[in-house]
Amino acid sequence: MYKVLFICTGNSCRSPMAEIWFNKILKDSNITNIVSSSAGIYACDYTSASTQAQEVARTLGLNLRFPHFFSRSISQTLVDQSSIIVCMEHYHMKYIINKFKNAYKKTITLNDRDIPDPSGKSTYEYMETLSLMKIDLESLKQSLIYNIELKKNKEYSTFF
Numbered sequence: 282m283y284k285v286l287f288i289c290t291g292n293s294c295r296s297p298m299a300e301i302w303f304n305k306i307l308k309d310s311n312i313t314n315i316v317s318s319s320a321g322i323y324a325c326d327y328t329s330a331s332t333q334a335q336e337v338a339r340t341l342g343l344n345l346r347f348p349h350f351f352s353r354s355i356s357q358t359l360v361d362q363s364s365i366i367v368c369m370e371h372y373h374m375k376y377i378i379n380k381f382k383n384a385y386k387k388t389i390t391l392n393d394r395d396i397p398d399p400s401g402k403s404t405y406e407y408m409e410t411l412s413l414m415k416i417d418l419e420s421l422k423q424s425l426i427y428n429i430e431l432k433k434n435k436e437y438s439t440f441f
Contacts, residue, residue, distance in 0.1 A: 283429055285317040285421075286363040288373045292321030292352035294400050295369045297330045298411045299391070301343045301350075303418050315425055320359055322376050324352040331400065333407040340408075360384050367421065369396040392417040 285303065289296035296319035303317045329335070329347035338345040353359075360366065360381040366388040368374040372395075378385045391414060399410045 283315045283364045283425065284362060285315065285425070286355075286359060286366045287317060287319040287369070288322065288355060288366060288377065289319070289369040289396075290321055290323055290373070290398065291400070292319055292324035292354070293328065293331045294334050294398065294407065295396055295410060295414070296321060297345050297350055297352075298334055298337060298407070299367070299369070299414055299418060301338055301345060302341075302411060302415065303422070305341075305343060306419060306422055310422070312422070312426065314429065315422075318359075320353050320355040322355055322373055324354045326353050327351045331407075333399065333402070333404045336404045337407045337411055355381070357381055363387065365389065365425070367391050369398075371395060392420065 287296040287299040287303070300317050300319040307313075307315055307317070328351065330338070330345040330350050330352070335345045344350070355377060360377070360383065364387065366377060366384060368377065368388065368390045371390055374388050374390050377388050396414060397410060399406045
């Protein structure tokens with residue numbers, strides 16, 4: 282099983298929305314060998330996603346309500362269990378690479394850019410943030426499928 286870990290600051294806005302959308306597009310594509318989860322670099326464990334993130338999820342037929350989703354902090358165990366770590370900001374990536382051993386080889390940002398933090402803003406701005414991520418998440422899915430297939434065929438892959 283290939284495990285994608287999405288990272289943001291508090292694991293209440295961007296990374297949970299990325300997680301549920303990514304899992305949705307994987308399911309819609311009948312991809313069963315990739316799964317995603319999320320965490321935050323400063324998350325309070327076992328808190329719910331923001332009200333706005335829950336509302337965005339609900340409008341898309343997805344669920345970010347507690348106990349279906351709860352926040353968690355990044356840990357060495359999560360780093361070790363992840364095949365790739367996808368950060369919402371370069372700052373998150375630098376933090377993880379500096380704090381956790383073996384993270385530098387598998388930590389990236391989503392499409393090499395910072396995703397703006399909608400924390401404390403309107404539901405509309407949360408929806409806009411997810412819209413920014415959707416194309417990048419689809420590209421990530423395609424890249425992972427391609428690279429997993431290369432590895433399966435024992436060809437060289439530079440993505441990981």
